[in-house]
Amino acid sequence: MQIPYEVTARPDTGVNNAKLGIWLFLASEVMLFGGLFAAYVFLRIGADAWPGMMVYGTEMMAERADEILNVPLATLNTMILIASSVTMVMSWAALKMDRFDRYKLYMGLTILLALGFLVVKAFEYGDKFDHHWYASTNNFLGIYFVLTGLHAIHVTGGIVLNAYFWGPGTKLWKRGTPRDKAHFTNRIEVAGLYWHFVDLVWIFLFPMIYLI
Amino acid sequence: MADDHSHSDHQEGFWSKYWFSTDHKVIGIQYGITAMLFLLFGFGLMLLMRWQLASPGVEIPLLGALTPEMYNQFGAMHGTIMVFLGVVPLAVGAFGNYVVPLQIGAPDMAFPRLNMASYHVYFWGGVVMLASFFVPEGAAKSGWTSYPPLANIETMGQTMWLWGMVLLITSSLLGAVNFLVTIIQLRTEGMTYFKMPFFVWAQFVTAFLLLLAFPPLEAAGFLQLADRLLGTSFFMPSGLVTAEGPLEVAGGGSPLLWQHLFWFLAHPEVYVLILPAMGIVAEVLANNTRKPLWGYKLMVYSVIFLGFMSFIVWAHHMFITGMGTAISAFFQVTTMIISIPSVVILSALFITLFGGSIRFNTAMWFALGFIPMFGIGGLTGLPLGLAPTDIPLHDTYYVIGHFHYVVAPGTIFALFAGIYYWYPKVTGRTMNETLGRIHFWGSMIAMNGIFLPMLHQGMVGMSRRLFDGGLTYSFTEGVIHYNSVMAVSAFVLLLFQLPFIYNFLTSIKWGRKVTKSNYWEATTLEWSAAPTPPVGHGNFATIPTVYHGPYEYSVPGHELDYCPQEVPIQLPDVADQTVEP
Numbered sequence: 001m002q003i004p005y006e007v008t009a010r011p012d013t014g015v016n017n018a019k020l021g022i023w024l025f026l027a028s029e030v031m032l033f034g035g036l037f038a039a040y041v042f043l044r045i046g047a048d049a050w051p052g053m054m055v056y057g058t059e060m061m062a063e064r065a066d067e068i069l070n071v072p073l074a075t076l077n078t079m080i081l082i083a084s085s086v087t088m089v090m091s092w093a094a095l096k097m098d099r100f101d102r103y104k105l106y107m108g109l110t111i112l113l114a115l116g117f118l119v120v121k122a123f124e125y126g127d128k129f130d131h132h133w134y135a136s137t138n139n140f141l142g143i144y145f146v147l148t149g150l151h152a153i154h155v156t157g158g159i160v161l162n163a164y165f166w167g168p169g170t171k172l173w174k175r176g177t178p179r180d181k182a183h184f185t186n187r188i189e190v191a192g193l194y195w196h197f198v199d200l201v202w203i204f205l206f207p208m209i210y211l212i
Numbered sequence: 213m214a215d216d217h218s219h220s221d222h223q224e225g226f227w228s229k230y231w232f233s234t235d236h237k238v239i240g241i242q243y244g245i246t247a248m249l250f251l252l253f254g255f256g257l258m259l260l261m262r263w264q265l266a267s268p269g270v271e272i273p274l275l276g277a278l279t280p281e282m283y284n285q286f287g288a289m290h291g292t293i294m295v296f297l298g299v300v301p302l303a304v305g306a307f308g309n310y311v312v313p314l315q316i317g318a319p320d321m322a323f324p325r326l327n328m329a330s331y332h333v334y335f336w337g338g339v340v341m342l343a344s345f346f347v348p349e350g351a352a353k354s355g356w357t358s359y360p361p362l363a364n365i366e367t368m369g370q371t372m373w374l375w376g377m378v379l380l381i382t383s384s385l386l387g388a389v390n391f392l393v394t395i396i397q398l399r400t401e402g403m404t405y406f407k408m409p410f411f412v413w414a415q416f417v418t419a420f421l422l423l424l425a426f427p428p429l430e431a432a433g434f435l436q437l438a439d440r441l442l443g444t445s446f447f448m449p450s451g452l453v454t455a456e457g458p459l460e461v462a463g464g465g466s467p468l469l470w471q472h473l474f475w476f477l478a479h480p481e482v483y484v485l486i487l488p489a490m491g492i493v494a495e496v497l498a499n500n501t502r503k504p505l506w507g508y509k510l511m512v513y514s515v516i517f518l519g520f521m522s523f524i525v526w527a528h529h530m531f532i533t534g535m536g537t538a539i540s541a542f543f544q545v546t547t548m549i550i551s552i553p554s555v556v557i558l559s560a561l562f563i564t565l566f567g568g569s570i571r572f573n574t575a576m577w578f579a580l581g582f583i584p585m586f587g588i589g590g591l592t593g594l595p596l597g598l599a600p601t602d603i604p605l606h607d608t609y610y611v612i613g614h615f616h617y618v619v620a621p622g623t624i625f626a627l628f629a630g631i632y633y634w635y636p637k638v639t640g641r642t643m644n645e646t647l648g649r650i651h652f653w654g655s656m657i658a659m660n661g662i663f664l665p666m667l668h669q670g671m672v673g674m675s676r677r678l679f680d681g682g683l684t685y686s687f688t689e690g691v692i693h694y695n696s697v698m699a700v701s702a703f704v705l706l707l708f709q710l711p712f713i714y715n716f717l718t719s720i721k722w723g724r725k726v727t728k729s730n731y732w733e734a735t736t737l738e739w740s741a742a743p744t745p746p747v748g749h750g751n752f753a754t755i756p757t758v759y760h761g762p763y764e765y766s767v768p769g770h771e772l773d774y775c776p777q778e779v780p781i782q783l784p785d786v787a788d789q790t791v792e793p
């Protein structure tokens with residue numbers, strides 16, 4: 001049995017199944033992060049001080065986010081993610097031009113950059129813990145950890161996905177028929193859409209939490 | 213089933229054929245059976261609660277007297293199980309999965325493996341929920357709504373509840389994406405949107421609601437998990453004091469934030485509970501009145517409009533939280549507006565009956581029962597949508613009566629209609645009609661015996677979630693004896709499910725064999741084009757092409773009183789027609 005439009009686009013909708021699927025999935029992701037962003041706004045509006053008390057039961061207050069968070073590191077991470085989005089597109093473009101070696105290179109770079117993002121993130125978290133700043137310290141740090149944590153989980157998911165397509169997933173391409181190649185290229189496009197979304201979430205997160 | 217196929221389907225083992233299947237029909241059956249077991253279990257919890265309410269402190273065999281903690285667990289889990297593990301999986305997971313691909317002429321769902329994953333994630337979500345009864349101090353006790361701060365400081369069962377919900381939400385999301393892609397991409401040739409059966413439309417809108425409304429609850433679930441496990445204060449206001457003294461949390465959070473996020477899901481969720489039911493009723497009515505659905509297009513527009521509106525009415529559950537009159541006014545208006553499409557759909561279903569030569573069978577009886585019962589549920593909702601009348605009614609038994617009318621004799625009746633209607637499709641045998649009638653009439657009377665008194669009790673002011681059924685309040689004096697009526701009715705309801713269970717199980721083997729594939733002489737593809745019982749993977753011998761709308765019954769000048777969608781309508785040439793005396 002063959003499911004229609006697995007590889008080719010349906011003429012009247014102009015997309016194949018996987019591409020429509022990823023767009024719908026991303027719509028639900030928008031609602032997920034949207035819910036958390038809304039919670040952020042709701043909590044901040046209701047707060048007496050933001051970020052607020054830094055040690056439970058004391059007068060130690062933080063006035064601005066950048067007293068607590070490391071803006072230069074986060075800026076670096078923004079760059080890393082944007083760069084990884086670019087390499088992701090290039091890996092897809094390489095497949096379009098039938099350059100499998102290039103694909104391996106760019107996809108590998110994408111994965112490395114994403115790992116780099118997580119390493120920087122780990123340093124950031126470690127720094128907070130060294131100061132005894134935890135999610136329970138105040139709602140600013142709470143939402144910071146939840147939002148960036150959920151984002152980091154998405155990054156990790158992306159790494160797993162991309163690593164699969166870098167390694168074992170390439171079997172599909174190597175089968176070599178035009179249909180298989182087109183199928184594989186579609187998959188990379190879909191993975192790319194997901195990856196750009198993860199990037200985009202960060203681009204909203206960064207100013208919202210670190211800057212304003 | 214599928215005899216001719218099991219030979220060609222290379223040596224599939226039991227596990228891969230029935231448990232790890234990627235065939236939408238098998239997955240639909242898996243969903244259906246699991247969901248029905250959960251419904252029975254949730255019903256059992258409720259029976260115990262009703263027993264306790266009728267005679268507080270009674271020694272229940274095996275369990276002993278219920279403690280308030282047990283009562284609260286049963287209440288919370290009854291609601292959770294009925295909604296998230298019973299009705300939705302049956303309406304969407306089972307009927308949607310089984311019927312939608314067949315009705316649109318698709319060989320399967322768009323992502324068969326995702327479909328399988330969705331069932332398994334749902335199953336494990338259910339296991340987590342059930343397991344939570346056995347952790348120290350038992351399952352969640354803060355109601356299916358899990359309002360903080362109470363839920364935040366609850367025992368471990370609440371954490372299990374949250375993890376269970378994360379799994380169930382994930383499963384719904386996988387399912388929703390799959391349904392949407394299937395309906396958009398896999399409609400067969402000629403099956404334009406306005407040729408889709410209304411059931412498919414209902415599932416289509418439902419899938420959008422699941423896709424977009426569930427994630428904010430998932431977000432809320434993560435936040436509550438953080439509150440419970442990481443010690444954050446998202447839902448904890450400053451200065452909370454419990455019996456053990458002040459809580460050592462940072463504070464500064466808001467319990468209302470939870471309510472907003474929760475109801476942003478949970479209002480669309482009630483339409484998830486009702487839309488598939490309306491879809492089933494529409495199919496059964498059209499088929500058994502032998503005439504087109506009245507106002508098909510109007511119904512489709514209504515259901516789309518309803519889907520949109522359901523995202524902006526959520527705060528009608530929160531009128532007494534002190535949101536302010538301006539916000540209340542907004543949500544009152546939207547709530548009144550959303551009642552319009554519901555009334556339109558219900559009226560259209562009702563008008564469909566007009567002038568039909570009705571074929572009474574059990575499926576039809578249940579579909580007919582749905583109309584007035586859903587009507588009562590909907591009408592009792594209007595006073596709740598207006599703040600002045602909602603303020604005295606909120607959190608009373610009136611609310612319980614209201615939503616149960618919608619869901620129990622409403623949705624559940626529609627689901628029964630669906631079971632009787634599609635049973636021959638799935639098994640190739642029919643269910644017994646006499647037992648079906650007994651099941652219908654017994655359930656009809658018992659359901660009303662349970663839920664009608666609730667409306668009165670609530671209007672007198674009896675609160676919901678009372679462990680002793682209102683014994684300690686003097687104003688309940690006039691209505692407290694209803695508790696006995698309701699308990700008896702609940703047990704009678706159980707009694708009348710026995711013929712159904714017997715019928716359902718034995719008909720698989722001993723039911724009358726259907727002699728022709730299109731057993732109900734229906735127009736939609738699942739009956740007219742797909743073999744009964746179905747073949748294995750692939751559904752159709754050849755994928756059908758669709759030529760006209762889904763409800764061409766009793767077309768004038770046509771020989772048969774039904775015109776299947778895959779057969780072009782050829783009106784006999786008028787000149788040729790020899791007029792018979």
Ligand code: HEM
Binds near residue numbers: 261287290299624
């Ligand atoms: C058919 C017989 C049923 C009876 C007699 C029944 C009875 C009850 C009762 C007595 C309560 C209130 C418990 C309390 O004191 O807090 C309740 C709550 C509830 N029921 Fe049912 N129920 C039935 C079926 C259903 C079904 C089919 C659903 C599924 C959608 C459902 C969903 C709920 C929900 C969501 C609540 C609220 C739970 C809470 O607030 O914690 N019930 N039910």
Ligand SMILES: [Cu+2]
Binds near residue numbers: 479525528529
């Ligand atoms: Cu509502």
